Amino acid sequence: MKKIVVLTGAGISAESGIQTFRDADGLWEGYNIMEVASPEGFAANPELVLDFYNKRRKQLLDVKPNKAHYNLKELEKHFDVEIITQNVDDLHERSGSSKITHLHGELLKVRSTFDESIVINWKKDLFLGDLCSKKSQLRPHIVWFGEMVPLLDKAIEITKKADILVIIGTSMQVYPAASLIDFVKENTPIYFIDPKPSVSENEFKNLKIIKEIASKGMCKLKELLENK
Known part of the structure; x- marks a missing residue:
């Protein structure tokens, strides 16, 4: 089976009702990004930070995967599909995709501020005083600005193995995730699904842009790939 590596960003979850990462004014749902x-x-x-993520967690539990998520799952019938996502939601998991790497962490997990290897599944509110087994405060399991991206090396190795690269709902302007496109093998077909793409087809070899929102674009791409 050919290997499809999929890079996903906020655009794929926006149709499910999850707001995109930040607005043009640098705020995230009214919050200064560096404060939260x-x-x-x-x-x-x-x-403030814990309250912010408690609200995001509640919002996530109220939404559902959309057609784009489910079509990625459907591609597993014909391809080896591996997803690398910048999203912290669990919509890929809920739609049934089997190989998912979360570059920026996961909203439904928390971790110890003392030992980052202590990671706990968490669907309720998180408060000051909620401690890990080593009696240290728990924090959201999110990669914040200024922190290392621990799964970046894994993502690079996955991308190197791609026979086809698909990019959905991300501007490819946020690093280090945006650098992954540089690690595909030469002549690898690249499909970019975005209604307002930030790149043009002449910027990358073998790049095809599908100017659609994620759900419509994935329908077109699924049909295209399955007919090839």
């Missing part, structure tokens, strides 16, 4: 998504923000006002 950085180690400095957490140190300065942990209650």
Whole structure:
């Protein structure tokens, strides 16, 4: 089976009702991004940060995967599909995809501030005073600005093995995730699904742009790949 590596961003989850990462003014649902998504923000006002992610977690539990998520699952009938996502939601998991790497962490998990290897599944609110087994405060299992991306090397190795690369709902402007496109083998077909793509087809060899929202674009891509 040919291997399809899929890079997904906020655009694929937006149709499910999850707001995209930030607005043009640099705010995330009305919050200054550095106040709620950085180690400095957490140190300065942990209650604000925990409340912010509690709200995001509740929102996630109220939404469902959309057609784009399900079509990625359907591709597994004919291809070896591996997803690398910048999203912290679990919509790929809920739609049934079997190989998912979360570059930026997972909203439904928390981890120890003392030992980052202590990661716990978590669907309820998280408060100051919620401690790990080593009596240290728990924090969202999210990669914040200024922190290392621990699964980047894994993502690079996955991308190197791609026979086909698919990019959905991401501007490819946020690094280091945007650098993954540089690791595909020469002559690898690349499909970019986005209604307002940030790149043009002449910027990358073998790049085809599908100017559609994620659900419509995935329908077109699925038909295209299955007919080849």
